[in-house]
Amino acid sequence: MTELTIAGVNVEQGMRYSAASSYENYIQILNTFYEEVKEKLDVLTGCVEKGDLSLYAIHVHAIKSACASIGASEVSQVAEALEMLGKNGELEIIKSSHKEFMKDATILLNNIQQVIKERSVAVVQEDFNDDEITGKLKELRVALKDYDIIVIDQLAEDLHQYTSHPTLGASINEILHNTFITSYDKAIKQIDEIL
Numbered sequence: 001m002t003e004l005t006i007a008g009v010n011v012e013q014g015m016r017y018s019a020a021s022s023y024e025n026y027i028q029i030l031n032t033f034y035e036e037v038k039e040k041l042d043v044l045t046g047c048v049e050k051g052d053l054s055l056y057a058i059h060v061h062a063i064k065s066a067c068a069s070i071g072a073s074e075v076s077q078v079a080e081a082l083e084m085l086g087k088n089g090e091l092e093i094i095k096s097s098h099k100e101f102m103k104d105a106t107i108l109l110n111n112i113q114q115v116i117k118e119r120s121v122a123v124v125q126e127d128f129n130d131d132e133i134t135g136k137l138k139e140l141r142v143a144l145k146d147y148d149i150i151v152i153d154q155l156a157e158d159l160h161q162y163t164s165h166p167t168l169g170a171s172i173n174e175i176l177h178n179t180f181i182t183s184y185d186k187a188i189k190q191i192d193e194i195l
Contacts, residue, residue, distance in 0.1 A: 006030075006115050008108045014071025025157055027119055032180050033070050034112050037063055041105055048091075048098050056094065057086030063105070075101075075108050128165050133172075134195065136162075140175070141191045144184040152179060168194065 004011045004023050011026070020026035040059045047056035064079035078101050085094050136159050143151040156176055163173045171194055178187040 004115065004119065007111045008072055008074060008104075009112070010071035010073065012071070013073070014069070017069050017071060019153075021153055022157060023119070024160060025153065027116060028156070028160060028176060029180060030070060030112050031116050032177055033066055034109055034116065035177075036181075037066055037105070038109055041102060041109075044098070045102065048095060051091055053086045053089055053091060053094070057083050060086060067108075072108055075105055078104065128162060128168075130168075133159075133162050133165070133168060137172075137175075137191050137194060140179070141188055141195075144179065144188050144191075147184070156180070 004026065014020070014029075015023075015026050018026065018029045020029055040063050043059050044056060044063075047053070047059065060079050060083045064076050064083055067073070067076035067079060078097075082094060082097060082101060085097075136155055140152065140155040140159065142148075143155060156179055159172055159176060163169045163176070165172065171190060175187050175190045175194075178184075178190065
């Protein structure tokens with residue numbers, strides 16, 4: 001895969017911070033980032049409307065950390081400032097800054113979503129080798145149980161090509177998502193359901 005460029009993201013830094021070993025792995029990380037942050041942004045507006053600064057600070061902290069981990073330092077820095085304002089009870093300042101933050105974060109998400117669409121690494125295949133998929137899932141289950149990060153990363157990359165499988169694709173994608181967010185027990189349970 002050729003070099004990756006995303007407006008508002010230092011890809012090299014993001015790959016280093018997120019421990020992505022390849023662009024394909026980084027795209028998977030960006031996909032998870034997109035889903036998680038999109039959900040948290042929706043919650044933030046409700047927090048501002050209700051004046052719930054405690055919950056606001058929690059969610060904007062998560063956005064700050066997620067942005068930093070993918071190399072989106074500008075949005076991360078604004079989120080950090082908003083987190084401090086939330087912790088200090090500065091509702092009026094948050095209200096005046098919130099729309100601009102939401103606009104910038106939404107632009108970042110749109111840029112990431114565009115790259116995900118353009119650079120999706122899902123391989124469209126007509127003939128999937130179900131025995132190979134089963135074997136890789138069994139290996140992943142063992143690696144998850146053993147917390148073998150190197151093997152987990154390699155198998156996650158290998159399994160990503162099967163996310164377009166007509167019957168197993170959605171389940172494999174969910175397993176990879178739970179593996180990425182280190183919900184290993186959940187991923188193992190999902191693997192057991194397939195096997």
